Amino acid sequence: MIKYKELAIEPDRSSRIAIENANQGHFAVSAPNSPPPGTQILGTFASLLGLLGIFLYFTGWIYRWAYFGWFSLEINRLDLPLRSFLFVPIQVFCGDFGALLRTFLALVAVAFAIQFTLWILSPLPSYSIVSQSQRKFHQKFPFLGLLVRGIPESLRKDLIAVIWLLIILFWLARIQGSIDARRDAVNDTSTLPVITLVLPEKQIAIGRNPQDVFTDPSLKGYRIIGETKLLEELRGKETNDSKVNPPRVWRLLIQNNNWTYVFRGLSPQSAEENERPAILAIREDKEGQLMILAPDVPQSR
Numbered sequence: 001m002i003k004y005k006e007l008a009i010e011p012d013r014s015s016r017i018a019i020e021n022a023n024q025g026h027f028a029v030s031a032p033n034s035p036p037p038g039t040q041i042l043g044t045f046a047s048l049l050g051l052l053g054i055f056l057y058f059t060g061w062i063y064r065w066a067y068f069g070w071f072s073l074e075i076n077r078l079d080l081p082l083r084s085f086l087f088v089p090i091q092v093f094c095g096d097f098g099a100l101l102r103t104f105l106a107l108v109a110v111a112f113a114i115q116f117t118l119w120i121l122s123p124l125p126s127y128s129i130v131s132q133s134q135r136k137f138h139q140k141f142p143f144l145g146l147l148v149r150g151i152p153e154s155l156r157k158d159l160i161a162v163i164w165l166l167i168i169l170f171w172l173a174r175i176q177g178s179i180d181a182r183r184d185a186v187n188d189t190s191t192l193p194v195i196t197l198v199l200p201e202k203q204i205a206i207g208r209n210p211q212d213v214f215t216d217p218s219l220k221g222y223r224i225i226g227e228t229k230l231l232e233e234l235r236g237k238e239t240n241d242s243k244v245n246p247p248r249v250w251r252l253l254i255q256n257n258n259w260t261y262v263f264r265g266l267s268p269q270s271a272e273e274n275e276r277p278a279i280l281a282i283r284e285d286k287e288g289q290l291m292i293l294a295p296d297v298p299q300s301r
Helices: 013-023 037-070 082-086 089-094 099-118 130-140 141-151 152-184 228-234
Strands: 194-198 251-257 261-262 279-283 290-294
Touching: 037 082, 037 089, 037 152, 089 099, 089 152, 099 152, 194 261
Parallel strands: 194 251
Antiparallel strands: 194 290, 251 261, 261 279
């Protein structure tokens, strides 16, 4: 009679542990496949870059909205490239010492505001003296309790941080935009170029004839709507003149979307804090048009 021997295979260490756990009533559950650490870091970095891009674009848009709004121009009518808004925040955050100081103070203020808001919107504890102050806030503003109960804690923290960051970026960009616009409107501090436009007579109603700069051009055939004093203020003063007091200098604000926007610079001695220059918008026509730009008024030789 042939006897069959039972083959005994010695299990390895992991198998023995699994068998022992099974004998003791424990069941091993395999962990789901988690992405490698490198993939998680890249995903987080990509998310931060996207969020940073949104903040930079928002800051750049508000800055230019405030800057051109100071000159009474609507930014939505200007065909500005989107990528340019990403570089403007450099001027907002570190354009000069004042901008750096405002940025530092804003960071301190926004950190305090976020922590204070999180403390107010945190769930009320049942003890401690601090809870009494929180209860007073919640009693005075009942909707705070709804926010605490209705929004998950992780989402609530992110919303509070984003909202406060947008608020502080809005005011930083708006303040810096107004400051830079005022700087560029005054002749002594302006960074905008001096401009000379040579246009055909049929293209513009006002202007000087280079051969007879002392004669006002005829307005026969033109019609006017609006304030006549604005036309009278510009007519007869279309050329630069360093001999008058204050000196008269025309500067280029922006050339955009087939329009050229120019203005007469303000004098630091006579310009009031709320004074704004009148903007002259000229429709471009390449036929016979000549534009000359200069960083400053050339000195006579």
